[in-house]
Amino acid sequence: MPVDELKARRRSELREFLMSRRARISPAEAGLPDGGARRRTPGLRREEVAVLAGVGASWYQWLEQGRDISVSPQVLDSVARVLRLNNAERRHLYALAGMNPPVPEAEPDKQRDMCEGLRRLIDAWMPYPAHIMDSYYNCVLYNDAAASVLGMRPGITQNCIIDFFTDPMYRSRALSWERNARTVVAQFRAACLASPDDEGFQEVVAELKAASAEFAELWERRDIEEAGQIRKEMDHPVVGLLCFESSVMKLPARPDLAVVLHTPLNEADTAAKLEWLASPEGRRGAMYPVAG
Incomplete structure (x- = not known):
């Protein structure tokens, strides 16, 4: 035209x-x-x-x-x-009017309803892991599968990128950690650049630099990637190898939140293992209690 x-x-x-x-x-x-x-x-x-x-x-x-x-x-x-x-x-x-639109903001009157709807969404994703995180990667909600498989629990910082580098339980299970670390940092840098004056991002970066030399080294590379999909391989202490595709999805109605869904791949009988872990028998046999 x-x-x-x-x-x-x-x-x-x-x-x-x-x-x-x-x-x-x-x-x-x-x-x-x-x-x-x-x-x-x-x-x-x-x-x-x-x-x-x-x-x-x-x-x-x-x-x-x-x-x-x-x-x-x-x-x-x-x-x-x-x-x-x-x-x-x-x-x-x-x-x-021919101008660049402002950054999306969440409607205050929709925040409560959206959170309730998102809780239903990630609970309906069971027995597969799912969680919700805010712009700073703070974990807002997670389902039982995210607790039993990814190790999400009250005793950690509840920040996805900080725990990626500092949580011993997650590090011990994440077989794909080395491969994914650079991508995780590059995606977080992209999120930071979207709000360059936001002190909340600067606080997370400062805490991570102090806690992890690995993060500090990767951060200095200045790689940038938009959030998308990452392949994850986890070694669960009860069922062994689990293979996922982790997808990060933004919500126009809640631009401050992102849904992270873990879809089982057709490898290592992952879907069946997750179904067993979510069953009463699997819950009894799990090495770590399920939080949520």
């Missing part, structure tokens, strides 16, 4: 989007007197949005008409505030 046609389509969508967002907000909701007069169209007028956003009436009209005008993140955020856009709508406004 020609560039001019794409721009025209985007500007048309911008106009329709802003008009629809104006229409859903009454003057009373915006803190304006309605004067008791009947309006021809519902919602706010263009000039009212302009006044509330602190921009010129002509400029806002041009924005809504999709004209080729100069915009800034500050002005778009003011318009988004007046129109009460949620995070997804705010990002959509940026894209339609």
Whole structure:
């Protein structure tokens, strides 16, 4: 499709989007007197949005008409505030205005429901290991299989990358540790670079450098990889070799969280071993108690 046609389509969508967002907000909701007069169209007028956003009436009209005008993140955020856009709508406004959308944020009213839904998700993944981690790789939730196979338990730091390097139980079981260490560090560096001014990442890096010379050496390589899939081989003390494909999946509704699912590969009878470990007999025979 020609560039001019794409721009025209985007500007048309911008106009329709802003008009629809104006229409859903009454003057009373915006803190304006309605004067008791009947309006021809519902919602706010263009000039009212302009006044509330602190921009010129002509400029806002041009924005809504999709004209080729100069915009800034500050002005778009003011318009988004007046129109009460949620995070997804705010990002959509940026894209339609031809600007890079802001970093996704979690909607506060969705956080509790999402966590409950994610708990159901990883519990439904049983008997296979699954866990949820935040942006800093802190483990938020894990299922029983992640406890019995990966060694997740209350007595460790509950940070996936710190425990990868410092937890003796995980290190003793992870046959693929040497092969995966570089990738794990490269993926964490990619997460850090997405928020370069976030002190939370800097604290994790500082703690790991002090605790692990192996991490410090890998960190200085400055390798970068996006999170994806990693093959893992674990030597479980009861059932022996287990082979997984670990997949990291981001959630648009909760960009601060990631789901990590371990899918058994068709090797070493992994699926059957996991089913046995999750059974009453397997739980009784496990060397370590199952946490969760």
